[in-house]
Amino acid sequence: MRILIVGGGITGLAAAHRLRTRLGEDARIIITERSGRLGGKIHTVGFVGRPVEAGAESLLAARPEAMELARDVGLGDDLVHPVGLKPALSLEGRLRDLPAGTMMGLPADPADVAAVAEVKEAGGSQRPLLAPGADMSVGELVRAQLGSEVLDRLVAPMLSGVYAGDVDRLSVRAVMPQLAAALERHSRLTEAVAEVKRPSTGAPVFASIEGGLTRLVTATSACARADVRLGMTVRELRQTPYGWEVVVGPVPDPIRLHADAVILAVPAGPAARLLRGVEPEAAAALSGVGYASVALATFAFDHIDLPETSGFLTPAGGGKTVKAATFSSRKWPHLGKRRSILRVSMGRLGEEALLQHDDETLARTALRELGEHLGRRTPEPVAHRIDRWGGALPQYAPGHPSRMAEAREGLRTHHGIAIAGAAVDGVGIAACIGSGRDAADQIADQLASGSA
Ligand SMILES: Cc1cc2nc3c(=O)[nH]c(=O)nc-3n(C[C@H](O)[C@H](O)[C@H](O)COP(=O)(O)OP(=O)(O)OC[C@H]3O[C@@H](n4cnc5c(N)ncnc54)[C@H](O)[C@@H]3O)c2cc1C
Numbered sequence: 001m002r003i004l005i006v007g008g009g010i011t012g013l014a015a016a017h018r019l020r021t022r023l024g025e026d027a028r029i030i031i032t033e034r035s036g037r038l039g040g041k042i043h044t045v046g047f048v049g050r051p052v053e054a055g056a057e058s059l060l061a062a063r064p065e066a067m068e069l070a071r072d073v074g075l076g077d078d079l080v081h082p083v084g085l086k087p088a089l090s091l092e093g094r095l096r097d098l099p100a101g102t103m104m105g106l107p108a109d110p111a112d113v114a115a116v117a118e119v120k121e122a123g124g125s126q127r128p129l130l131a132p133g134a135d136m137s138v139g140e141l142v143r144a145q146l147g148s149e150v151l152d153r154l155v156a157p158m159l160s161g162v163y164a165g166d167v168d169r170l171s172v173r174a175v176m177p178q179l180a181a182a183l184e185r186h187s188r189l190t191e192a193v194a195e196v197k198r199p200s201t202g203a204p205v206f207a208s209i210e211g212g213l214t215r216l217v218t219a220t221s222a223c224a225r226a227d228v229r230l231g232m233t234v235r236e237l238r239q240t241p242y243g244w245e246v247v248v249g250p251v252p253d254p255i256r257l258h259a260d261a262v263i264l265a266v267p268a269g270p271a272a273r274l275l276r277g278v279e280p281e282a283a284a285a286l287s288g289v290g291y292a293s294v295a296l297a298t299f300a301f302d303h304i305d306l307p308e309t310s311g312f313l314t315p316a317g318g319g320k321t322v323k324a325a326t327f328s329s330r331k332w333p334h335l336g337k338r339r340s341i342l343r344v345s346m347g348r349l350g351e352e353a354l355l356q357h358d359d360e361t362l363a364r365t366a367l368r369e370l371g372e373h374l375g376r377r378t379p380e381p382v383a384h385r386i387d388r389w390g391g392a393l394p395q396y397a398p399g400h401p402s403r404m405a406e407a408r409e410g411l412r413t414h415h416g417i418a419i420a421g422a423a424v425d426g427v428g429i430a431a432c433i434g435s436g437r438d439a440a441d442q443i444a445d446q447l448a449s450g451s452a
Pocket of ligand 1: 393427428429
């Protein structure tokens with residue numbers, strides 16, 4: 001049995017690991033990865049002698065998938081958690097406490113956020129806020145139900161930290177699925193939030209791995225025992241009477257690989273291109289997924305005065321490019337105390353031109369804006385690095401979950417093909433791991449029943 005996984009990010013690796021568990025040693029699992037390394041958006045680098053994340057920073061510990069995978073691949077003892085500091089909110093040039101107890105900035109009680117935003121709660125209607133199967137943008141929902149300040153000063157900065165997106169183009173069903181389900185039962189947003197908001201158990205919400213998240217990539221790959229082919233871009237995919245054929249390698253001298261089944265664990269653009277000749281409607285649904293780009297500036301300081309927070313978030317506007325900063329060495333004990341390491345995140349949807357600036361310009365912009373948010377000039381860093389992530393964060397427009405469900409339905413008629421990853425099921429690493437595992441289960445079930 002030969003299964004080909006296209007894309008060596010965490011989704012592809014989680015799929016490979018699951019396939020190995022399900023199918024045993026006889027299965028041949030091949031991962032083809034375009035770049036020269038595994039991990040995709042997960043990339044730990046050495047910086048001033050510390051393992052710093054050049055891409056994704058943390059695992060969501062409040063969901064089971066990432067924690068389970070880390071334990072399954074032998075990293076359970078190396079899981080680390082941030083110290084209990086909260087991020088601040090930078091408003092009108094000063095850092096304020098981020099209101100506690102909200103759900104992505106949404107309060108169950110307007111009084112919870114009154115210190116930072118005027119709440120204009122809508123009332124009167126007895127109708128549920130969302131009809132079954134319907135969807136709307138986060139912006140539309142929150143502006144109408146709680147007013148623009150709650151949207152602009154709380155919800156948008158929090159969502160921007162994850163999606164770098166435009167709240168008026170982000171689907172409630174995709175980014176807050178449990179809330180969307182509750183909206184079918186409630187006529188007030190605060191009541192729906194109260195129903196789904198999990199009471200804090202005191203358990204850590206985030207985690208990382210001593211030595212950096214790339215260790216999760218390496219350990220998962222080792223446990224999957226896959227045949228990994230780096231520097232191999234899959235350019236074509238077609239179904240044959242015997243299974244699947246993919247074309248890789250240079251155009252004049254193509255290499256053809258054959259497999260019984262294929263899992264596409266790549267961003268929406270390449271997935272759409274590969275599926276065009278297989279299932280045009282699925283390809284069209286995927287090609288409609290937009291992407292935002294971000295740049296990260298990481299600094300090391302011998303000494304910098306920082307407030308007692310883990311960083312800050314800030315609303316869009318005012319010509320500013322910084323959307324968040326993390327005081328990494330304060331937040332993560334495994335980064336040590338010898339130097340202060342800060343990570344500044346820049347750029348939102350539509351600000352792709354930012355990535356064209358050279359490193360020095362981006363570093364200077366980040367430092368200047370950092371100083372404005374902290375209310376003081378920042379000292380000279382002893383080191384810095386810039387990481388650009390062009391087209392990295394998928395944007396789930398209203399209707400995304402149903403479009404992806406239809407795409408999957410269409411693909412099911414072909415047998416032995418599955419799609420997974422951030423483009424489809426959720427942007428976070430935990431969601432990607434779950435998505436990769438589900439795709440592997442679907443393929444393993446089909447192979448077992450002889451229908452692939
Ligand atoms: C700056 C940044 C910070 C983030 N922070 C966090 C965070 O703190 N916590 C969190 O949970 N999530 C975070 N995320 C999101 C998360 O990292 C990603 O959504 C997730 O890692 C995506 O995994 P994936 O495997 O689906 O896709 P990717 O990581 O994009 O992997 C897909 C792989 O497919 C390869 N590929 C593409 N086309 C082809 C082809 N034709 N043939 C072969 N290979 C191909 C690519 O080279 C890539 O390696 C962050 C993302 C970014 C960009």
